[in-house]
Amino acid sequence: MRELQILSPDGKSRVIELTGERITLGRSSAAELCFPDDTGLSRQHLAFERMGESETWALNDLKSKNGTILNGAKVTKRTALKSGDRVMAGHLILVYDGATANGPKPVVIFDSGDGEPEHTSSSTVITNLEGVIKPDQTASDSGIAAAQVSALIRAGNELAGHRPLPELFRFILDLAIQAVKADRGILLTLEDGELVVRANKGDGFRISSAVRDRVLNSGASVLVRDTSIDDAFRERRSIVEQNIRTLMAVPLQTREQIIGIIYVDSPSLIREFTKDDLSVLTVMANVAAIRIEQTRYAEIEQARQLLARDLEQAAEIQKSFLPGVAPVVRGLDLAGHNAACRTVGGDYYDFFTYGPSRVAMVLGDVSGKGMPASLLMMGLQARVQVLIEEPKNLAEVMTKLNRITSANCPSNRFISLFFCILDGGSGELTFCNAGHNPPLIVRADGSWEQIRGGGPVIGILPSIEYQEYRLKLDEGDTLVIYSDGVTEAADLQSEEFEVERLAETVVKSRHLSAQTIVSEVNRAVADFTGAAPQSDDITLIVARRVAG
Numbered sequence: 001m002r003e004l005q006i007l008s009p010d011g012k013s014r015v016i017e018l019t020g021e022r023i024t025l026g027r028s029s030a031a032e033l034c035f036p037d038d039t040g041l042s043r044q045h046l047a048f049e050r051m052g053e054s055e056t057w058a059l060n061d062l063k064s065k066n067g068t069i070l071n072g073a074k075v076t077k078r079t080a081l082k083s084g085d086r087v088m089a090g091h092l093i094l095v096y097d098g099a100t101a102n103g104p105k106p107v108v109i110f111d112s113g114d115g116e117p118e119h120t121s122s123s124t125v126i127t128n129l130e131g132v133i134k135p136d137q138t139a140s141d142s143g144i145a146a147a148q149v150s151a152l153i154r155a156g157n158e159l160a161g162h163r164p165l166p167e168l169f170r171f172i173l174d175l176a177i178q179a180v181k182a183d184r185g186i187l188l189t190l191e192d193g194e195l196v197v198r199a200n201k202g203d204g205f206r207i208s209s210a211v212r213d214r215v216l217n218s219g220a221s222v223l224v225r226d227t228s229i230d231d232a233f234r235e236r237r238s239i240v241e242q243n244i245r246t247l248m249a250v251p252l253q254t255r256e257q258i259i260g261i262i263y264v265d266s267p268s269l270i271r272e273f274t275k276d277d278l279s280v281l282t283v284m285a286n287v288a289a290i291r292i293e294q295t296r297y298a299e300i301e302q303a304r305q306l307l308a309r310d311l312e313q314a315a316e317i318q319k320s321f322l323p324g325v326a327p328v329v330r331g332l333d334l335a336g337h338n339a340a341c342r343t344v345g346g347d348y349y350d351f352f353t354y355g356p357s358r359v360a361m362v363l364g365d366v367s368g369k370g371m372p373a374s375l376l377m378m379g380l381q382a383r384v385q386v387l388i389e390e391p392k393n394l395a396e397v398m399t400k401l402n403r404i405t406s407a408n409c410p411s412n413r414f415i416s417l418f419f420c421i422l423d424g425g426s427g428e429l430t431f432c433n434a435g436h437n438p439p440l441i442v443r444a445d446g447s448w449e450q451i452r453g454g455g456p457v458i459g460i461l462p463s464i465e466y467q468e469y470r471l472k473l474d475e476g477d478t479l480v481i482y483s484d485g486v487t488e489a490a491d492l493q494s495e496e497f498e499v500e501r502l503a504e505t506v507v508k509s510r511h512l513s514a515q516t517i518v519s520e521v522n523r524a525v526a527d528f529t530g531a532a533p534q535s536d537d538i539t540l541i542v543a544r545r546v547a548g
Helices: 146-159 165-180 207-218 275-321 370-387 392-407 498-508 514-529
Strands: 003-007 013-017 021-024 046-050 057-061 069-070 086-089 092-098 108-111 124-127 186-193 194-201 205-208 221-223 246-253 257-268 333-341 349-356 358-366 415-423 428-434 440-442 448-450 469-472 478-482 538-545
Touching: 013 275, 013 469, 021 186, 057 069, 057 194, 057 257, 057 448, 165 186, 165 194, 165 257, 194 257, 205 207, 205 257, 207 221, 207 246, 207 257, 207 428, 221 275, 246 275, 257 275, 333 358, 333 514, 349 370, 349 538, 358 478, 370 392, 370 415, 392 415, 415 478, 448 498, 478 514, 498 514, 514 538
Parallel strands: 108 205
Antiparallel strands: 003 013, 003 092, 021 046, 046 057, 069 086, 086 092, 124 221, 186 194, 186 257, 221 246, 246 257, 333 538, 349 358, 358 415, 415 428, 428 469, 440 448, 440 478, 478 538
């Protein structure tokens, strides 16, 4: 048995069984389906006719005045029906074979292929914010009804409060629906060029892409008072399938840009939308758009402040993991320094003493900056502390550290690391270098050299075997271990500080304390870069061999 679902203008529906051979519909009492109050129907408007002995039915327009629409196309001849076909006649929607819209459906679909008409009909009103209230015109003399002025005043008062964005979106849509007495509506905002649903009352919206584009591209507000008599809309699938009789779409528009759309509609013509409704919805949307932007900026600023506080706390935690002061070691004068270019950084240095005259010094530089580099740095520091117990072979320590780090390091990150042990009594320096800047040795006579020898950075190739190297520092010699934030510090012309300037600075101050040398290097870098911002973390270790 075939069924027919009838959707009436008031939004109600009923289902009838198709029996017999022929069922007519119209305003006449002689029609089996009689709708005497529907002025869009002819007396004998259409007929459903059984095709032969089968259960298949056909639709036949009975030369009606306003025509019959089947799935968006005008019926010109007897046409066989398929399950789910939708028929529009007068103010009715008829769904053949009981197919309904009760199943799951998306909140909104934008129908393409609805080309914008060259001329709008008398049922369509298009305006914009400037056309609603001119600069020298008040609401009271602009034609907006008193009730709608009251709605605007309420909207202004209510929107002055503080609400989080999700709640604000829902509240704005509720205000809009109440102000124009719409049955349902949806609020969408533009995010990276795409419309995103932020609030909705109802679902299954099918919005004409022509309406959407006109609102977004020109900032126009669109009102269709009665789709059934509007040539631009009456045969569109997006209108026919939903039994939409009156609709409005307005832009959420700030002074600088359009940030979204408010769309409302109604299946009932008990009250069609008016020009005053369009005006009040346009003004309300403009007020709402400004409030949305203010709330967005406020939330962004709040998030920025929270992030700044979190970073400050992270910086304090990170600072606590770095040495507060250099240790006292017989025969050596030690100093260290770290300055992150952001709140937190990826450089790491540390001292570990073995007895009264031996000290291990570590300086690492994690690729990248900021929080990701900081987290990797703290992981590196934890692993170093586990492996640092007085090692017999630095190469074995570096090899093991690389293997562990490679298993936990992201593929786009790596760490350069210099690890050495200096004996203040003998001056023997044992070191292992994993892709780090070659440290400087400034001799007591003012000559200088870079320490060569080493392997690749750690964190990439887990099977690398590192080598240990040795040399000697005499009394008066100075060892400077540094990150590339020192030598690559650049001025406004992008010229870099480079190793030669670092060596020159240390040579001039080689007779001063290790802490003073650190200060002199920092001063020289600052003088060189001038107004240029610090672009990388700056870390230094200075070790002078002095009389024991």
